[in-house]
């Protein structure tokens with residue numbers, strides 16, 4: 001899987017993927033998820049984040065995938081559902097827990113599974129991330145997965161609003177679910 005992934009992604013993206021895999025493994029150990037599944041989900045979460053968005057769209061077309069209007073307005077989101085399909089077709093992953101965690105790693109969803117939460121959080125806090133506040137999130141991840149998930153969703157929503165971007169409805173659903 002690593003050889004194939006290394007060829008498909010830019011070096012920085014590949015390093016990020018290794019970081020997410022390692023961080024996911026640590027979180028799985030801490031919060032009682034399957035450690036091996038977490039590592040694989042982390043490794044492959046960006047497997048469809050091909051350098052060129054046109055290549056991603058080509059891949060989506062090959063799989064006959066169509067996206068709703070909101071998703072098309074945030075092209076950075078496409079690689080997540082596309083990645084779940086690609087992990088299945090290209091990397092032979094059939095485990096639903098892994099595939100779901102890949103599918104929802106960018107926008108989240110209401111009632112996220114333990115594996116969804118682990119990959120979502122690991123993607124944000126892995127060692128190569130260096131945005132303002134990441135250290136605080138890392139410390140939080142050490143104490144409570146739900147608390148850090150909430151903080152990550154908040155960070156993502158605020159980030160999109162500051163950029164005048166669309167906030168994906170799944171992210172709001174994830175947020176509202178937690179708040180309820």
Ligand SMILES: [Fe+2]
Pocket residue numbers: 045046049079080105106
């Ligand atoms: Fe991603």
Ligand SMILES: [Fe+2]
Pocket residue numbers: 016020045046123
């Ligand atoms: Fe990622």
